[in-house]
Amino acid sequence: MLGLELRKEFKGRRLKGTAIELTNNNKTGATQVPASDFLKITYPTADVLKTIEAVGPDQGRPVTLKGGRGQGKSHLMAMIYHAFTDNATTSQWLSEWSNRLSNDKIADLPLRSGMVVISESLHRQRYKFLWDLIFDQHPHGDYCRGKWESSGDKKTDIPSDEILLEMFKHTPTALILDEFQTWYDGLTNTKQYPWRNWAFNFIQILSEIAKEHPEEVRYVIGGSSDVPSRFRVIVLPQYWTSDPWETIEESERPNNWDDRIPVLVLPKTPDKVESCLGEWLRDNLQANRNAVRFLLPRDGSENTFVDRDLIVLARAVYLAERWKAQNPEYSRLQSKYQKELRGILKTRFDRFAIISNWSFQEPKNCRFYIESHKAEGSKILDAIDKHINENIFIPEDFENFVLAAAPNNEPVGKLMRELREPRPGGQDCIPWLGETLVKERIIRLCARGKIAINLRGMEYLQRKDGESDDEAWRRMRGKLGTGKHLDETYVLLPQAVPATGGVVTPGGEQPPVTTKGGATGSAPGGEGGEQPQPPGIFGGTATFTPLSTPATSALNLLGKVESWGIGPGTQLQAMRLNVDNLTGAQLQDFLKKLPDGMTYELDVEKEDD
Numbered sequence: 001m002l003g004l005e006l007r008k009e010f011k012g013r014r015l016k017g018t019a020i021e022l023t024n025n026n027k028t029g030a031t032q033v034p035a036s037d038f039l040k041i042t043y044p045t046a047d048v049l050k051t052i053e054a055v056g057p058d059q060g061r062p063v064t065l066k067g068g069r070g071q072g073k074s075h076l077m078a079m080i081y082h083a084f085t086d087n088a089t090t091s092q093w094l095s096e097w098s099n100r101l102s103n104d105k106i107a108d109l110p111l112r113s114g115m116v117v118i119s120e121s122l123h124r125q126r127y128k129f130l131w132d133l134i135f136d137q138h139p140h141g142d143y144c145r146g147k148w149e150s151s152g153d154k155k156t157d158i159p160s161d162e163i164l165l166e167m168f169k170h171t172p173t174a175l176i177l178d179e180f181q182t183w184y185d186g187l188t189n190t191k192q193y194p195w196r197n198w199a200f201n202f203i204q205i206l207s208e209i210a211k212e213h214p215e216e217v218r219y220v221i222g223g224s225s226d227v228p229s230r231f232r233v234i235v236l237p238q239y240w241t242s243d244p245w246e247t248i249e250e251s252e253r254p255n256n257w258d259d260r261i262p263v264l265v266l267p268k269t270p271d272k273v274e275s276c277l278g279e280w281l282r283d284n285l286q287a288n289r290n291a292v293r294f295l296l297p298r299d300g301s302e303n304t305f306v307d308r309d310l311i312v313l314a315r316a317v318y319l320a321e322r323w324k325a326q327n328p329e330y331s332r333l334q335s336k337y338q339k340e341l342r343g344i345l346k347t348r349f350d351r352f353a354i355i356s357n358w359s360f361q362e363p364k365n366c367r368f369y370i371e372s373h374k375a376e377g378s379k380i381l382d383a384i385d386k387h388i389n390e391n392i393f394i395p396e397d398f399e400n401f402v403l404a405a406a407p408n409n410e411p412v413g414k415l416m417r418e419l420r421e422p423r424p425g426g427q428d429c430i431p432w433l434g435e436t437l438v439k440e441r442i443i444r445l446c447a448r449g450k451i452a453i454n455l456r457g458m459e460y461l462q463r464k465d466g467e468s469d470d471e472a473w474r475r476m477r478g479k480l481g482t483g484k485h486l487d488e489t490y491v492l493l494p495q496a497v498p499a500t501g502g503v504v505t506p507g508g509e510q511p512p513v514t515t516k517g518g519a520t521g522s523a524p525g526g527e528g529g530e531q532p533q534p535p536g537i538f539g540g541t542a543t544f545t546p547l548s549t550p551a552t553s554a555l556n557l558l559g560k561v562e563s564w565g566i567g568p569g570t571q572l573q574a575m576r577l578n579v580d581n582l583t584g585a586q587l588q589d590f591l592k593k594l595p596d597g598m599t600y601e602l603d604v605e606k607e608d609d
Contacts, residue, residue, distance in 0.1 A: 016212070018078070022078060022121045031081045053077065071559045082178055095483055097480070113256060116138060118137045122183035129198070130203070144159070147163060147166075147275070161325075172249070190399060216341075231262075232252070232258070236264055257288060262293070263296065268304070274298070274368045290422045294353040295380070295384075302347075309344065313340055316333070318528055344504050352384045355367075355422050358423065372488065392431050399445060399450065401430060403451065406491045410490065411487045411490055447463060448472075453476075454478075457487040587604070
């Protein structure tokens with residue numbers, strides 16, 4: 001039912017070893033094959049989904065996987081590796097399973113990006129010390145190893161937290177260690193060779209860094225937990241007008257942006273704000289120009305990077321952080337100076353700017369909304385969002401934009417991409433609200449009867465006769481997908497989904513709608529749209545509602561049937577059950593379980609001998 005199939009190593013005449021290895025000399029380890037190949041043999045079990053969630057953008061704690069041999073620990077670690085290194089393929093895999101299992105929460109799981117991933121099966125004994133593994137594989141490792149080893153008499157038994165923090169600030173890192181307990185238990189631990197104690201101390205340092213890595217400006221502006229979920233806050237460097245991306249982490253550069261709304265923090269407000277920002281957008285961003293929000297410091301403020309008061313406080317915080325392990329007094333001083341620093345920063349950025357009118361040929365003629373948000377610190381981003389929604393965004397402009405696309409059966413993905421860019425021809429821009437709110441507004445237009453939506457040819461959303469806006473909204477909400485699915489979802493005019501006879505597809509044809517459950521007719525609301533039938537045996541007119549569901553498990557189908565209100569006495573017609581792949585044995589078993597007293601048609605494609 002779910003399209004599952006045995007891995008190829010189970011199909012041969014001789015069963016080979018099926019244990020998961022992260023890496024091996026043949027380059028066929030679970031982390032050495034493409035993500036798409038590995039994910040083909042991965043089912044989103046509860047453990048898999050919990051593990052992905054545990055290492056997501058909002059999480060900073062170490063994750064430990066425990067269990068006996070053969071219980072899937074290595075498979076989970078390989079899953080984490082591919083989630084880190086190939087966001088696109090993993091997101092697609094999550095979306096596909098979200099649809100197959102009818103569970104929207106699966107597709108909504110956030111993924112980390114922009115990290116170097118270091119993985120190792122420690123039972124292979126290729127490293128005596130963990131820091132050698134990290135130094136060897138980290139892009140900044142050679143420099144930090146040299147810095148530690150050249151310390152002379154001051155060289156410590158294990159690398160200090162300062163050296164490790166410098167390395168991880170250069171490039172954020174995910175460390176995946178398989179068979180750690182086996183390796184750890186086998187370490188020598190004598191007075192002469194206290195290697196197990198060293199390993200314990202090193203892991204403790206890594207854990208503390210993972211939990212306590214400070215955010216500074218970004219923390220003050222966005223709040224440590226708010227930034228990853230809805231906004232991407234990027235503090236531009238001192239020379240942001242001429243070289244904005246050189247010193248920015250790779251994960252924060254425009255080619256790695258995701259669905260979060262980018263908020264760019266300027267170190268200083270330029271003299272001619274609109275012309276400067278217009279030229280900057282043209283020269284430094286090739287996409288998402290309409291999605292960007294600029295956060296501006298107060299007029300008259302010095303450049304953040306040369307403001308003496310900020311530099312002195314930041315230096316004091318940094319030194320106290322370094323020295324607090326030697327003397328607890330520095331911990332108190334760190335808190336004191338950090339509080340003063342945040343107090344200055346949280347009131348420093350009092351305005352924001354977004355594009356209003358775009359001119360690529362003459363960027364000096366660009367116009368921006370420059371507004372006060374009237375908030376401080378971690379409340380700034382939500383205040384900006386609220387102000388744009390309530391005072392700048394014009395619902396009628398958005399509605400007209402979507403309605404203009406409906407006659408041409410435009411894909412929703414295309415609309416999303418166009419809304420992220422400024423409107424051409426001198427038209428006023430429609431502020432980008434983020435993917436979630438844009439999809440919600442498209443669904444609400446459908447609920448009001450303004451448009452219809454073709455969900456990948458599997459379901460058609462349209463307001464029913466006699467249905468209120470709220471009733472239609474509750475039935476439709478949450479049904480738009482993400483990623484490539486939006487390119488297979490189309491907005492239509494309402495009359496393009498007729499009462500009988502099918503739907504106008506993007507190619508202009510009008511095939512009849514055949515539901516997955518087998519009822520042939522139209523389904524204007526997916527799970528709705530009553531079809532009149534000849535009178536029943538007791539008089540009157542019987543009506544039948546086409547119902548369908550995507551391919552899923554038998555258990556899920558039973559639950560779906562129950563949710564449709566189908567009981568033992570419910571009359572049904574034109575039921576058709578589709579199965580893509582099965583064996584002769586499965587077919588025979590299925591036919592033996594069919595009820596007597598009925599006749600059945602059978603169409604099947606048999607593999608040639």
